[in-house]
Amino acid sequence: MSGADPLVVERAGPVTTVRLDRPEQRNAFDDRLAARLREAFETLSADPATRVVVLRGTGEFFCAGGDLSWMRRSGRLPAAQNLEDAKGFVAAFAAVDRCPKPVVARVEGAALGGGAGLVAVADVAVAATTTTFGFPEVRLGIVPAAISPYVISKIGWSEARRLFLTGERFDAATAQRIGLVHEVVEPAGLDVAVARVVASLLSGGPEALGRVKRLLKGMNALAPDGALMDLTARTIADARASAEAQEGFDAFLGKRRPTWAG
Numbered sequence: 156m157s158g159a160d161p162l163v164v165e166r167a168g169p170v171t172t173v174r175l176d177r178p179e180q181r182n183a184f185d186d187r188l189a190a191r192l193r194e195a196f197e198t199l200s201a202d203p204a205t206r207v208v209v210l211r212g213t214g215e216f217f218c219a220g221g222d223l224s225w226m227r228r229s230g231r232l233p234a235a236q237n238l239e240d241a242k243g244f245v246a247a248f249a250a251v252d253r254c255p256k257p258v259v260a261r262v263e264g265a266a267l268g269g270g271a272g273l274v275a276v277a278d279v280a281v282a283a284t285t286t287t288f289g290f291p292e293v294r295l296g297i298v299p300a301a302i303s304p305y306v307i308s309k310i311g312w313s314e315a316r317r318l319f320l321t322g323e324r325f326d327a328a329t330a331q332r333i334g335l336v337h338e339v340v341e342p343a344g345l346d347v348a349v350a351r352v353v354a355s356l357l358s359g360g361p362e363a364l365g366r367v368k369r370l371l372k373g374m375n376a377l378a379p380d381g382a383l384m385d386l387t388a389r390t391i392a393d394a395r396a397s398a399e400a401q402e403g404f405d406a407f408l409g410k411r412r413p414t415w416a417g
Contacts, residue, residue: 159176160176160191161175161176161177161185161187161188161191162174162175162176162188162191162192162195163176163213164195164199166204166205169204169205169206169207169357170205170206170207170208170209170353170357171199171202171205171207171208171209172208172209172210172211173192173195173196173199173208173209173210173211174211174212174213175188175192175210175211175212175213175217175218176212176213177213177222178212178213178214178215178216180219180222181216181218181219181264181265182212182213182214182216182217182218182219182270183218183219183220183221183222183223183269183270184218184220184221184222184225184244184247184269185221185222185224185225186225186229186240186243186244188247189243189244189246189247190243190247192247192250192251193243193246193247193249193250194250195250196208196247196250196251196253196254197250199254199256200250200253200254200255200256205256206256206257206356206357206361206364207256207257207258207259207353207356207357208254208256208257208258208259209258209259209260209261209349209353210251210258210259210260210261210273210277211260211261211262212263212264212270214264215263215264216263216264216265216270217260217261217262217263217264217265217266217270217273217274217286218265218266218267218269218270218273219265219267219268219270220267220268220269220270220271220291220292221244221268221269223295223404223407223408224404224408226297226395226400226404227395227401227404227405227408229241229392229395230395230396230397230400230401230404231396231401232396234392234396237392237395237396238388238389238392240392241301241388241389241391241392241395242384242385242388244269244301244388244391245300245301245379245384245387245388245391246384248269248272248273248276248301248302248305248379249379249384251273251276251277252276252305252372252378252379253372254368255364255365255368255369256364256365257278257279257356257364257368258276258277258278258279259277259278259279259280259281259349259352259353259356260273260274260277260279260280260281260336261281261345261346261349262274262280262281262282262283262286262336263282263283263285263286263342263345264283264285264286264287265286265287265288266282266286266287266288267287267288267289267290267291267324268289268290268291268292268299268302269301269302271288271289271290271302271306271335272299272301272302272305272306274288274330274335274336275302275305275306275308275309275310275335276302276305278368279337279338279352279356280335280336280337280338281336281337281338281339281340281345281348281349281352282327282330282331282336282338282339282340282345283327283339283340283341283342283345284326284327284328284339284340284341284342285327285342286326286327286330287324287325287326288324288325288326288327288329288330288335289318289322289323289324289325290302290306290318290319290322291322291324292319292322293319293320293321293322294322294403294413294416295400295403295404295407295413296394296397296399296400296401296402296403296404296413296415297391297394297395297400297403298390298391298394299319300386300387300388300390300391300394301387301388301391303315303319303387304377304378304379304383304387305377306319306335307377308375308377308378309334309335310333310334310335311333311334314333314334327339338352399415402414402415
């Protein structure tokens with residue numbers, strides 16, 4: 156395993172950019188990236204110099220979801236270790252959700268599974284017209300458990316029921332229509348659009364922005380507490396340890412169709 160840091164944190168005045176930095180893996184999550192994302196957002200939450208956080212990926216992809224080699228390995232761990240690993244994955248999204256600073260997602264390329272979950276947990280999401288979205292977990296024999304509270308809060312039960320079950324991919328226009336992203340622009344204008352959102356956020360009082368986020372979180376019936384976080388972690392741990400998931404991982408990594416797909 157490379158010793159390179161899978162996450163880059165760059166500060167420019169009151170704006171901090173958090174960049175997923177596993178371009179060879181399309182910025183997919185593994186345990187190290189999940190841990191670093193949690194640590195970064197916990198640190199930024201307490202950093203008075205940071206007023207806005209921009210979340211993005213390195214290269215052509217935002218985030219392709221979970222690294223399936225990692226998911227397969229984790230599913231083969233003893234049950235207690237598998238669950239602890241899943242809790243670490245769940246904690247990464249919770250850390251972004253709990254950040255009192257506005258979080259802006261700059262999205263291009265693809266945002267799949269956990270990547271789409273990061274879009275959902277951001278306060279404002281701006282996507283390029285060429286971005287592909289989706290929750291393909293069921294096609295791998297697993298479940299979008301860690302991200303489910305944030306996605307359902309963002310797009311609603313009806314859309315989630317379809318997209319979680321079909322695993323189909325959809326374009327940026329659809330993502331905007333269902334409320335997953337707020338603005339869709341041509342790729343050449345993505346940075347300008349993000350900068351405009353950041354400037355608007357910086358015009359608000361830092362304390363007031365934090366109070367708004369706490370208010371909204373308090374009004375959200377799906378805001379993850381300990382019990383909900385435990386449920387999501389146990390669900391993904393159990394799912395990826397199943398024979399079905401192991402077949403799904405093996406099929407994807409082996410570039411073949413899983414047995415249930417015929």
